[in-house]
Amino acid sequence: SDVIIRSTGLWTPPHSISNAQLVESYNAYAARWNAEHAGEIERGEREAKQPSSVEFIEKASGIRSRYAIDPDGILDTSRLRPKVEPRPDDALCLMAEAGVVAVKDALNRVGLDGGDVDGVICSATSMQRTYPCVAIEIQDAIGATGFGFDMSVACSSATFALQQAVNAIRCGQANRIVVVTPEITTPQLNYTDRDSHFIFGDVAVAVILERADWGNPGWKILSTRLKTQYSNNIRSNQGFLNRCEEPARDEDEMLFVQNGRRVFKEVCPMVAEMILQHMGDCGLTPDDMKRLWLHQANSNMNRVIAQKVFGREYADAEAPTILDEFANTAGAGSVVCFHRHNDDFETGEKGLICSFGAGYSVGSIFVERVAA
Numbered sequence: 001s002d003v004i005i006r007s008t009g010l011w012t013p014p015h016s017i018s019n020a021q022l023v024e025s026y027n028a029y030a031a032r033w034n035a036e037h038a039g040e041i042e043r044g045e046r047e048a049k050q051p052s053s054v055e056f057i058e059k060a061s062g063i064r065s066r067y068a069i070d071p072d073g074i075l076d077t078s079r080l081r082p083k084v085e086p087r088p089d090d091a092l093c094l095m096a097e098a099g100v101v102a103v104k105d106a107l108n109r110v111g112l113d114g115g116d117v118d119g120v121i122c123s124a125t126s127m128q129r130t131y132p133c134v135a136i137e138i139q140d141a142i143g144a145t146g147f148g149f150d151m152s153v154a155c156s157s158a159t160f161a162l163q164q165a166v167n168a169i170r171c172g173q174a175n176r177i178v179v180v181t182p183e184i185t186t187p188q189l190n191y192t193d194r195d196s197h198f199i200f201g202d203v204a205v206a207v208i209l210e211r212a213d214w215g216n217p218g219w220k221i222l223s224t225r226l227k228t229q230y231s232n233n234i235r236s237n238q239g240f241l242n243r244c245e246e247p248a249r250d251e252d253e254m255l256f257v258q259n260g261r262r263v264f265k266e267v268c269p270m271v272a273e274m275i276l277q278h279m280g281d282c283g284l285t286p287d288d289m290k291r292l293w294l295h296q297a298n299s300n301m302n303r304v305i306a307q308k309v310f311g312r313e314y315a316d317a318e319a320p321t322i323l324d325e326f327a328n329t330a331g332a333g334s335v336v337c338f339h340r341h342n343d344d345f346e347t348g349e350k351g352l353i354c355s356f357g358a359g360y361s362v363g364s365i366f367v368e369r370v371a372a
């Protein structure tokens with residue numbers, strides 16, 4: 001059978017952090033660090049830390065705030081990371097808890113419950129543990145049948161998982177699959193790094209996919225395409241070998257690092273080219289696109305890509321951003337954007353969900369609104 005997206009759902013942490021709060025905290029940390037290293041700075045042995053700025057962040061990225069699991073721990077200059085309480089093994093883990101809320105939101109919107117699902121894919125940049133899979137914990141918590149597994153492709157985690165779900169339904173291995181992307185990004189951020197302290201936020205998003213021949217309304221998946229090309233310009237060295245490595249790594253190396261300028265320059269043309277190629281191969285043209293739900297890393301980047309794809313100036317509604325509220329939510333971004341900006345579509349109207357990021361990776365999914 002063909003496949004439709006039946007519904008989507010969202011979880012956000014209850015609190016968010018504004019740029020002003022984040023910059024105030026970083027600047028207090030930087031001033032203290034400079035005072036502590038005043039001698040070395042004076043002797044030219046170290047560089048003083050420059051202050052961060054709200055104006056820079058908004059202009060360079062379009063980000064104004066981000067949801068976070070623990071703003072207090074992040075803003076506390078003696079800590080600069082969220083505080084997470086370990087839970088007993090018989091309690092839902094943090095990622096599963098966030099994921100379950102998003103999944104139930106998606107199910108409730110169309111009057112379904114967990115028992116109607118026969119596959120769960122949990123796909124996110126970082127996984128809370130190695131095993132058992134978070135997806136299997138979510139499968140159990142919602143009462144789904146079938147199978148569950150985890151996967152991870154950084155910023156393309158959701159789109160790559162959507163293709164796996166589409167394939168599984170097309171092959172008859174499942175009838176209704178939930179793809180859930182709980183992106184708990186803030187523990188991976190280096191809040192002592194001015195270049196990246198503002199970039200990410202926490203969120204979870206879920207997508208219910210099912211057989212199109214059941215005849216429900218939703219979004220028909222017209223075509224999916226994935227592409228990867230190796231790059232070290234976005235990297236985290238965190239992994240299961242860390243505790244055995246000798247000499248031990250600096251903790252900073254286990255956090256998110258990127259060469260943002262290079263990423264911008266290399267990824268924009270790669271994405272625009274891939275979208276246009278995929279579009280042409282599907283017999284579609286830019287004029288067929290009512291909306292592009294692009295990956296949410298940077299508003300300037302999205303402007304460059306959308307202009308290349310449309311081949312003209314375009315209105316904000318044709319490629320909306322959610323960066324102001326959510327910041328970059330890694331693999332979840334393009335799907336959160338789709339979730340927030342799709343209720344004005346008429347039957348037959350088409351759009352593109354497209355992720356891009358670390359790897360590099362690009363995931364492109366054309367959808368069409370279908371009625372019952």
Ligand code: CO8
Nearest residue numbers: 052053056060155185188194195256260261297298357358
């Ligand atoms: N405040 C004030 N000034 C600053 C700040 C700051 N906070 N940060 C940097 N500056 C300074 C720089 O030091 C630089 O100064 P100088 O010119 O003296 O060297 C100047 O501002 C300009 O800096 P940049 O050239 O770096 O500024 P850009 O305009 O390039 O903007 C961005 C920086 C926003 C990082 C931009 O390059 C960008 O967004 N690039 C694209 C990045 C991207 O898309 N990355 C994808 C990442 S997401 C992803 O793949 C997911 C991975 C999984 C994540 C997991 C969760 C943690």
